[in-house]
Amino acid sequence: MLALGTIGLFVSAMAEPVWFAARMAGIATVPEPLWWLMGAIVSFYFGARHQVKRQEFQKQMVKTAAAVHVSTISRPIIDASDNAALAQWQVQNG
Numbered sequence: 001m002l003a004l005g006t007i008g009l010f011v012s013a014m015a016e017p018v019w020f021a022a023r024m025a026g027i028a029t030v031p032e033p034l035w036w037l038m039g040a041i042v043s044f045y046f047g048a049r050h051q052v053k054r055q056e057f058q059k060q061m062v063k064t065a066a067a068v069h070v071s072t073i074s075r076p077i078i079d080a081s082d083n084a085a086l087a088q089w090q091v092q093n094g
Contacts, residue, residue, distance in 0.1 A: 013020040 009020075
C-alpha cells in the first residue's frame with residue numbers, strides 16, 4: 001500500500017501540479033516533533049504486530065513438534081511375523 005500510495009503521489013504531481021504543491025506546502029508546515037510522534041506510533045504498531053505474529057508462529061511450531069513427538073511415542077510395535085529380515089534383526093538386538 002505504501003508503494004502504491006507513493007506512485008499515486010507521483011501521478012497526482014504530474015496531473016495537478018498546483019494541487020500537489022499546495023498539499024506538500026501544508027505538509028511542510030507540520031512541526032518536526034509531530035513527525036517523530038507519528039514515526040513512533042507507526043513503529044510501535046508494526047513492532048507489536050510482528051511480535052504477536054512471531055509468538056503465534058512459535059506456539060504453532062511447539063504444538064506441531066509436540067504432536068510429532070507424541071505420535072512417535074505412541075507408535076505401535078511392529079509385528080515382525082511377515083518380515084523375516086525384521087524378525088532376525090529383533091532377535092539379534094533384543
